[in-house]
Amino acid sequence: MQPIILASSSLRRHELLRSMGVFFEVIVPDINEGASGDARETVIEMAQQKAWQVAQQYPERYVLGSDTLVALEGAILGKPRDEKDACSMLAMLQGRWHEVHSGVCLYLPGEKMPDVRHCVTRVHFAALTDDEIRDYVLSGEPQGKAGAYAMQGHAGMFVTEIVGSFSNVIGLPTAIVRDMLIANRYPLFLAKNRS
Numbered sequence: 001m002q003p004i005i006l007a008s009s010s011l012r013r014h015e016l017l018r019s020m021g022v023f024f025e026v027i028v029p030d031i032n033e034g035a036s037g038d039a040r041e042t043v044i045e046m047a048q049q050k051a052w053q054v055a056q057q058y059p060e061r062y063v064l065g066s067d068t069l070v071a072l073e074g075a076i077l078g079k080p081r082d083e084k085d086a087c088s089m090l091a092m093l094q095g096r097w098h099e100v101h102s103g104v105c106l107y108l109p110g111e112k113m114p115d116v117r118h119c120v121t122r123v124h125f126a127a128l129t130d131d132e133i134r135d136y137v138l139s140g141e142p143q144g145k146a147g148a149y150a151m152q153g154h155a156g157m158f159v160t161e162i163v164g165s166f167s168n169v170i171g172l173p174t175a176i177v178r179d180m181l182i183a184n185r186y187p188l189f190l191a192k193n194r195s
Helices: 011-019 039-057 083-093 130-138 154-158 166-170 174-183
Strands: 004-006 024-026 063-072 075-077 097-107 115-125 159-163
Touching: 004 011, 011 024, 011 166, 011 174, 039 063, 039 097, 039 115, 063 083, 075 083, 083 130, 097 166, 097 174, 115 166, 115 174, 154 159, 166 174
Parallel strands: 004 024, 004 063
Antiparallel strands: 063 075, 063 097, 097 115, 115 159
16 A cells, blocks of 8 residues: 655654654645634635645545644634744733644545544643743744644643643644544555555
């Protein structure tokens, strides 16, 4: 069996899928990742677009797409544009609960209708000082991260409580991906040399 195609440039998604024992290759779709409207609908739509674009090129392969974003009281916090934007996002998140949404889409070989799922995780941040926020932003870690933080990095110390999937906050809800692969007959732990 051929490896699954991961339609994502996210190194965090690569690491999470690799940690699951899934043999995969990466093909990065050319998608504009603008975020607006409802968080759930946005991540599902973006995951579908990513997977669909790659599945059109490889219709006989399993193709997995995913998108993750942060929402605070219904407002979407995407990736920060710059350091000022990152500081603003973190100032909004500090001392409060927010949600991390992921959409996951799996196209199957020869199928037109994908398996699409959604995951939401609630995360609570500690109260942060302006100096902590500034220093964290200057570390460079928030750039390219939804909500301007990396749970698996330094920002893990800001999290006081989490309800739901930890891996979702990093960028890929692995339990949901596992369920999707099993439900759609894709073997886990597919060795490179196995046919």
